[in-house]
Amino acid sequence: MAAKRKLGVVGYYHYGNYGDELFLDVFEKYLGDFEFVFFQDSLRRPYFHGPLEEKVEQVDAILIGGGDLVVPNYWTDQYFESAYLAKPIYVHGAGIPTWGGENAEIVKRLAKFFQHPNVRHIHVRDEQSKRWLATKLAPTIDIQVTPDIVCALDLPAVAPPGDTPIFGLISRKQKPGSIRWDNVHALCRRARSYGYRLRHIVLATGVIGHEDRDAVAEFDFPGMEVVLSESIADLTCAIGECTVLASMKFHGCVVATMFGTPAITLITTDKFRNFYKLIEREELVSHHWHETLPDRLPRYIAKIPQTTRDDIRSQARDGLKGLAHRMRADLGMN
Numbered sequence: 001m002a003a004k005r006k007l008g009v010v011g012y013y014h015y016g017n018y019g020d021e022l023f024l025d026v027f028e029k030y031l032g033d034f035e036f037v038f039f040q041d042s043l044r045r046p047y048f049h050g051p052l053e054e055k056v057e058q059v060d061a062i063l064i065g066g067g068d069l070v071v072p073n074y075w076t077d078q079y080f081e082s083a084y085l086a087k088p089i090y091v092h093g094a095g096i097p098t099w100g101g102e103n104a105e106i107v108k109r110l111a112k113f114f115q116h117p118n119v120r121h122i123h124v125r126d127e128q129s130k131r132w133l134a135t136k137l138a139p140t141i142d143i144q145v146t147p148d149i150v151c152a153l154d155l156p157a158v159a160p161p162g163d164t165p166i167f168g169l170i171s172r173k174q175k176p177g178s179i180r181w182d183n184v185h186a187l188c189r190r191a192r193s194y195g196y197r198l199r200h201i202v203l204a205t206g207v208i209g210h211e212d213r214d215a216v217a218e219f220d221f222p223g224m225e226v227v228l229s230e231s232i233a234d235l236t237c238a239i240g241e242c243t244v245l246a247s248m249k250f251h252g253c254v255v256a257t258m259f260g261t262p263a264i265t266l267i268t269t270d271k272f273r274n275f276y277k278l279i280e281r282e283e284l285v286s287h288h289w290h291e292t293l294p295d296r297l298p299r300y301i302a303k304i305p306q307t308t309r310d311d312i313r314s315q316a317r318d319g320l321k322g323l324a325h326r327m328r329a330d331l332g333m334n
Contacts, residue, residue: 005331007034008059008087010079011066015043016206019251021232022150023066023093030152030320031063031327040078043207052083059087060331066093066149068271070110070133072102080113088330090121092323093149095271096129102136111137121326123319125149126274146319147278147312148271150254156233158240158259167196167297168242169224170203170252171215171266181219183293184266187246188221190294198224201238203249205230244301248288250275258313260303264296279308 009027012020028036037059041049048055056062062084069079091114114122114137123144124130130145169188171179188198198221204212209230216226227238236255239245245256245263250271256263257279265272266288276285281304286296328334 004033004035005061005333006037006059007031007327008056008062008084009036009038010040010062010064010084011069013038013040014206016204016208018203018205018232018235018249019150019254020066021205022153022236022251022255025232026093026149026152026320027063027065030324033328033333045077047078052081053086056083056086061088061090061327063327064089064091064094068095068097070094070096070129071100072096072098072107072110072132072136073100074103075106075109080110082113085113085116085118087118088327089116089119090323090327091119092121092123092320094122094124094129095126095148096124096132097270098128098132099269107136114139120330121323123323126271126278128270128274144319144322146315148251148254148275149316149320150251151258151312152316152320153255153258155240155255155258156237158237161197161241161243164197165195165243166199166241167191168199168201168239168245168247168256169219170201170239170245170247170249171212171219172203172248173211173215174248179215179218180288183288183291184219184246185221186294187264187297188224190297191244194297194299196243199227199238199242200224201227201235201252202229203235203239203247203252205232205235244297246297257304258309260306260309262301262303264293266293278312279304 013024039055040047122139125148130143200216202212202216229235239255240259242261245261246266247253247263248266253263265285268287276282286293
């Protein structure tokens with residue numbers, strides 16, 4: 001049997017951030033005939049132990065995948081290093097957080113990377129990211145766009161909540177004092193008045209999970225169940241059991257949506273707005289700063305239609321199949 005081709009995998013992986021760990025599940029499903037090699041050795045600088053060029057030399061191609069990696073105002077020293085350009089590059093699942101503004105020098109560096117002939121594939125998760133990338137970075141290849149790649153996942157079967165519906169809450173670590181817990185309290189009181197059982201999910205594992213537990217400790221709501229787990233699969237099931245969700249984490253909202261569960265956003269950054277525009281449920285977009293937050297939870301709230309879920313799942317899967325086909329063709333694997 002021929003040895004597997006080695007694929008360098010670049011992203012925010014193995015730190016327990018829920019969405020990023022799901023990205024890995026997706027890539028392993030569609031690119032399982034590659035041997036994954038992870039370059040980053042540390043959560044904080046210096047990110048790489050040993051010369052990056054030596055790491056790159058070990059692989060046949062590089063996948064830069066998932067999340068808001070194309071940051072217009074900050075260079076991370078992780079995702080778009082010039083050393084990567086020695087091998088074919090495939091960017092898939094990226095988002096662009098334009099709300100932070102731009103730094104002209106950073107945009108120039110990104111453009112130099114994305115215009116390199118070894119960048120063979122570019123895929124983003126929404127039309128806004130595509131427009132920005134096309135205008136600001138002007139790559140020489142077409143930019144593909146499909147819904148967030150987590151939409152492609154096969155979700156586990158979950159038991160219904162029984163006679164008492166569950167209202168789920170997902171928070172995250174923020175700067176001390178920056179979360180308007182009074183508005184979140186009001187939303188939870190509204191949910192309880194409608195007969196919901198309350199569940200606070202720490203939607204991370206590992207080092208990120210420990211950080212997010214600080215946010216849970218700030219929120220003292222009587223009788224609220226707290227879900228902690230070092231299993232990403234268990235956390236996914238905890239979302240799937242909810243009847244309604246409110247989340248500061250984007251992929252909490254995405255996974256809830258794919259279960260058919262309406263999810264009220266507690267953040268309003270680009271990726272939230274773009275996803276909810278896609279599924280035509282913009283009435284669910286809110287922020288923990290908004291005093292009108294409780295009004296986002298009506299007594300009777302519509303589920304996400306199966307037709308919507310089927311469509312965005314199919315689009316995400318088609319994009320991943322296209323990525324896999326392109327990579328295998330480029331590397332002579334077909």
